[in-house]
Amino acid sequence: MAFKDEGKCPFCSEVMTPEVVEENNIRRDQCKCIKCSRLIYVCRAPGCRDYARGGDVYDDEFCMTCSDKIAEFGKNATEKFGTAAVIAGTTLVTAWLTSLNKK
Template sequence: MNEQTSKYKPIGICPHCNHEVRAKISVKNNLRRDKCKCPNCGATIYVCRNYGCRNYAVGGDYYDDEFCPTCAKELMKFAGKFAEKSSGILLTALATAFSSFIVSKTKK
């Protein structure tokens, strides 16, 4: 890899301008993600933490997103489906426990 290509990240979607870009590294970091700039809109961006994804996440003054908007949306869909199934199981268990409690009190 030559010096010119090592200053840039792979092509991905910028979360600010939604253009396909090759982000330029503005701050190289060996322990965390490299801070990058979108060459199109100039916004601070980071590579998405989802394995295999090359799109970019929003970088902020106080907080940097971990995932690009596409991966974050998919994660929320998964979490919603999991919560929906879990809440149904929990509701059934609570109804069963409550009805067992009522039956045990009426038998006394």
């Protein structure tokens, strides 16, 4: 019976050392939480030791913490890009209107 590194289960939130159910060479190893017996996978975020949810149809790529960090990064990037786009658009319109007044 093989085990992975200690990490947090996304289902029961317990820190545990999961049991490897199915070893894979190409994909992630399928694991089982030893506390709640749910299927889990190692989080794909570099350096993260926690686990992502396994499901019947879809397996999460990232643990809950990393998913939240990625979503927050995307939100911040969108907000910053939106602000930059508004400033650039305002600058272009102002320059265009100024050029019309000079003619």
